[in-house]
Amino acid sequence: MTGFTYLEPPIAGKWLDLLKEIAPRVTRVAYIFNPPAGAYAGLFYGSIEPSAARFGIETALVAVNEPADFERAIAAHAREPGGGMIINPDSFTSLHRRLIIDLAARYHLPAIYSRRFFTADGGLASYGVDDNDHFRQVASYLDRILRGEKPADMPVQQPTKFELLINKKTAEALGLGLPTTLLARADELIE
Numbered sequence: 001m002t003g004f005t006y007l008e009p010p011i012a013g014k015w016l017d018l019l020k021e022i023a024p025r026v027t028r029v030a031y032i033f034n035p036p037a038g039a040y041a042g043l044f045y046g047s048i049e050p051s052a053a054r055f056g057i058e059t060a061l062v063a064v065n066e067p068a069d070f071e072r073a074i075a076a077h078a079r080e081p082g083g084g085m086i087i088n089p090d091s092f093t094s095l096h097r098r099l100i101i102d103l104a105a106r107y108h109l110p111a112i113y114s115r116r117f118f119t120a121d122g123g124l125a126s127y128g129v130d131d132n133d134h135f136r137q138v139a140s141y142l143d144r145i146l147r148g149e150k151p152a153d154m155p156v157q158q159p160t161k162f163e164l165l166i167n168k169k170t171a172e173a174l175g176l177g178l179p180t181t182l183l184a185r186a187d188e189l190i191e
Contacts, residue, residue: 002154004138006129007040007089011162012047015086015112018127018164020055023110023176027082030062032073032100038090048086067096070103078107089114089128097121110174119165119190124174126165130187133161163187 012031020026031048033041045061052059062073077083087093087100094115101122104111113119114128137157145151167190171178183189 002141002151002156004134004141004157004159006134006159007043008129008159009040009043009047011114011128012044012086013051014127015114016048016051016055016057018125018182019084019086019110019112020051020057021182022112022125022166022171022178023084023174025082026057026084026110028058028060028077028080029084029086030060030073030077031086031088032062032064032070032093033088034090034092035063035065037092038088041088041090044088064092067099070096070099074100074103074107074109078109083107083109085109085111087111087113087118094118097123105170105173108174110176116163116165116188119167122167122170124167124170124176126163128162129159130161130163134159165190 016029019029031045041061048059064070064073077085085104093100097118098121101118110124113123113126116126116128119126141154144154164186165188166178166183166186168178169191
């Protein structure tokens with residue numbers, strides 16, 4: 001057995017670091033996930049604790065089981081100042097990304113995502129696996145297998161390239177001034 005994994009739980013600490021850099025006033029972060037689609041969310045959530053302690057940020061693991069739960073969870077989190085969100089990389093949150101992005105905008109909550117399509121669709125920022133690089137690596141493995149190499153002899157590959165996208169329009173709508181050092185590090189800025 002061989003393959004490529006898309007899950008990299010330690011990346012969650014980087015999400016919190018980036019969220020704090022983008023929105024320095026964040027003091028509370030809701031980590032939103034869907035239990036059936038993101039049963040591994042605890043692994044990611046556990047990775048944000050060191051950064052949360054360093055910044056003095058209060059965190060909460062927030063389960064959403066149906067689309068209506070997003071409204072309740074996000075509205076409740078927005079009732080107090082200093083809120084921000086990290087959205088778990090699962091199929092349920094991806095499927096309902098338009099709703100999540102719209103609610104984040106309505107409640108003026110900065111949020112960070114793991115997939116580029118969230119940022120392209122209007123989300124504030126994303127940091128995650130570079131899909132193009134990941135797929136190129138898959139093609140090299142397929143080539144090796146077709147040339148006779150045994151899949152059992154090929155190690156499972158972790159992601160090696162990550163990308164940071166920032167939606168400047170969304171940042172402006174949230175009243176966030178983005179540091180030039182952060183803008184310089186971004187792989188892509190969406191205007």
